[in-house]
Amino acid sequence: MSDRIAAIDCGTNSIKILIGQAPEVLVRESRMVRLGQGVDTTGRLSEDALARTFAAIDEFAEMIRAHDVRRVRFCATSATRDAANASVFAEGVRARLGVDPEVLSGAQEAALAYAGALGHVGQVEGPVLVVDIGGGSTELVLGHEEPEHAVSMDIGSVRLHERHLHDDPPDADQLAACRADIDAHLASCPVPVADAATVIGTSGTIKTLAAAMLDLPCYDREAIDGAVLGAAETSAYVDRLLEMTVAERRGIASMHPGRADVIGAGALIWSRVLAHAAVPTYLVSEGDILYGIASSLVAHE
Numbered sequence: 462m463s464d465r466i467a468a469i470d471c472g473t474n475s476i477k478i479l480i481g482q483a484p485e486v487l488v489r490e491s492r493m494v495r496l497g498q499g500v501d502t503t504g505r506l507s508e509d510a511l512a513r514t515f516a517a518i519d520e521f522a523e524m525i526r527a528h529d530v531r532r533v534r535f536c537a538t539s540a541t542r543d544a545a546n547a548s549v550f551a552e553g554v555r556a557r558l559g560v561d562p563e564v565l566s567g568a569q570e571a572a573l574a575y576a577g578a579l580g581h582v583g584q585v586e587g588p589v590l591v592v593d594i595g596g597g598s599t600e601l602v603l604g605h606e607e608p609e610h611a612v613s614m615d616i617g618s619v620r621l622h623e624r625h626l627h628d629d630p631p632d633a634d635q636l637a638a639c640r641a642d643i644d645a646h647l648a649s650c651p652v653p654v655a656d657a658a659t660v661i662g663t664s665g666t667i668k669t670l671a672a673a674m675l676d677l678p679c680y681d682r683e684a685i686d687g688a689v690l691g692a693a694e695t696s697a698y699v700d701r702l703l704e705m706t707v708a709e710r711r712g713i714a715s716m717h718p719g720r721a722d723v724i725g726a727g728a729l730i731w732s733r734v735l736a737h738a739a740v741p742t743y744l745v746s747e748g749d750i751l752y753g754i755a756s757s758l759v760a761h762e
């Protein structure tokens with residue numbers, strides 16, 4: 462019998478799949494579906510967003526069948542937590558994959574992101590702050606071997622873009638409002654961000670920024686994984702990014718077109734987290750919530 466597993470992480474902006482047979486990763490794919498489009502305003506998943514997401518899940522179902530996967534864990538995060546019609550989404554997932562989607566709490570999401578990051582990078586100096594910036598929420602998890610402080614804040618690239626950054630490029634007042642929103646969340650969060658000795662960034666926003674800063678000709682996971690970048694250099698790059706139009710961002714060789722409009726808000730979250738952490742450098746890692754979900758399946762064999 463196959464011992465292959467599939468982990469699926471369905472967030473606000475993207476849906477990702479990892480198929481593996483420990484310790485090997487056989488498939489890792491991502492689709493930009495913007496499931497959470499408009500949820501911050503309407504409180505509902507739109508028909509268009511559901512159609513895009515179900516199309517991606519149909520693709521993933523084919524991958525799962527082709528690789529003779531035995532166990533699947535499907536985790537949904539911020540957009541699904543917030544949507545009044547989440548049951549429609551759950552029914553669609555069940556029909557396509559034969560599994561019930563788990564709607565993770567913010568605490569569960571944070572713990573899986575931490576497990577995925579630390580399990581991937583090996584030994585680093587603690588306390589370690591793991592940061593996962595999603596489309597609808599941002600997870601901050603601080604600890605040594607295990608999470609000791611964690612929070613899921615309702616700020617993400619899609620949510621803050623829709624809330625504040627209306628012009629292309631956004632004007633100074635819009636940027637100031639977005640920064641104030643982020644800083645208010647950081648000021649009230651229970652995680653002592655400034656205590657971190659090591660900061661690990663795991664999310665698509667952070668890896669996309671890293672690829673652009675490294676001037677990669679395309680999005681290259683191997684080149685990004687394990688990269689060490691400077692906080693001051695990142696802040697300066699974010700300032701330049703926020704001055705670009707969406708069309709100019711799409712001209713960045715490594716930029717996925719589905720991120721180009723919302724990357725500004727996500728980048729601003731990252732620069733403010735780094736400012737509060739006050740570390741000179743940080744580590745970029747492929748070890749993310751997807752790895753945490755996959756590890757949970759292997760652990761329960």
